[in-house]
Each structure stands twice: as C-alpha cells, then as structure tokens.
Amino acid sequence: MTRLMLMLVLFVSTGAAIAAPVQARLYHNPGCICCEQYADYLNAKGYDVDVLDTDDMAALNEKHGVKPALSSCHTTLIGDYVVVGHVPEPVVAKLLREEPDIRGIALPGMPSGSPGMPGKKSESFVIKTLNGDVYTTY
Template identity: 70%
Template sequence: MKNILIRAIAMWSLLAFASAFTGIAFAAPIQAALYHNPGCMCCEKYADYLNENGFDVEVLDTNDMAGINRQHGVPAKLSSCHTMMVGNYVVVGHVPAQVINKLLDEQPDIRGISLPGMPMGSPGMGGEKQEPFVIHTLSDDVYTTY
C-alpha cells in the first residue's frame, strides 16, 4: 500500500513538473446549463459532445422551451430544440464547441448566439454537413451572422 502511494505521488509530481515546462495546462471544465424537452436524444448527444470538448454540462428537463427562450430574448425564428446558458451568454442549438469557446474568449457585448433549427452534421445531429452553418448573434431585437 505504501509503495502504491509513493508511486502515485511520484507520478503526479512528474506530471506537474512536465506540464510546467511543456505548457500543458489543466483547465477546469466550462460550466453550462442546457435546457431541453425531456427525452430529446439529440440534445443528450450534444451535451455529450460538449462534455468531451471541455465543458461540464448540466442537462435540465423543461416542458416550456418557448418560455425559456422568451426569458433569454431568443426570437422564435432563432430557436432550436435546446437552449444553454454558459458564462454570461445564451447559446441556442447545436453550436460547435470552438464557436462557443470563441464567444467566451472574445466576450462581445451580445446576449448570445444561435444556430437555429437542427442542421444535419452539426454536433449532436447525425448525417453529413450539407452547407456552412450560419450562426447568429442575439443582440436586442436584431440578429446578425456571427
């Protein structure tokens, strides 16, 4: 038992030492809350995708997605099957992780972003990507392409 403990401490020490000199960072996962209709499997797949890409997603069931979207200023034409709160932003739909990371890094003065509908080939959806994803910003009553 003592040998196992000593090996574990040595391994962690070596890992910490190596990371200090190689630039490896151990970032905490990004906390997010994803609201969706109970039983929606593509939302579960999207949450799994985000969890695999540095997020810690809490999946919350709701039977009032329209109310969640109204509460966060998401127009009906920009809605999707789920709405997520991450940082100070609302993220609607199957938005790729790198776009969410860019949003969090740049911190623009907007309410959030949306990939409306459920485009084929987007994270959590099956199939092949058919065309470029158009991601919109949510800003007051105006939306623009991100």
C-alpha cells in the same frame, strides 16, 4: 463575477496550470436524444454540462431573449451567454474567448451534420447573434 469564475485556474502540486471545466446548463424537452448527444459532445470537449428538462422551451427562450426564428431544440447557458442549438464547440470557445458585447448566439433549427445531429453537413452553418445578425459561419 461569472466570467471570473470561468477563468479560474487550478494549480497542481507540480506548479502546472489546469483550466477548470467551463460550466454549462443545457435546457431541453424531456426525452430529446439529439440534445443529450450535444451535451455529450460538449462534455467530450471539456465542458461540464448539466442537462435539465423543461416543459416550456418557449418561455425559457423568451426569458433569455431568444426570438422564435432563432430557436432550436435546446438552449444552453454558458457563463454570461446564451447558446441556442447545435453550435459547434469551436464557435462556443470563440464566444467565451472574445467576450463580445452580445447576449448570445444561435444556430437555428436542427441542421444535419451539426454536433449531435445525424446526417452530413451540406453547407456552412450560419451562427447568428440573438439580434439576428451574423456572428460567424462555420
């Protein structure tokens, strides 16, 4: 049912279709600025992000099948997927569009130049599935 809700389209009186914003819940440690910047980044890309504080990211990640080696400063639930870390939005859009049979994806750590993080991107980001396999590079 969740994927169906993501795909709902609103019709305006002119008959033009407007896609409803994709709902997301971003969990992070209270006060983490880069997490809030990542939420702002997704909001600017058309997502509707709720930012929720948690004092136990490890327990949240364990609940959603995120191994410690794949963790980051925040975990986002989008549709039926778990998105860990500062994953670029085009990769999130690809995940939602292609609907692969995986639990989620992760960009481990907090790489410089990734969305919400300062600094310059110095190499391709390797986004992994929650099983540790490479999902894509960006």
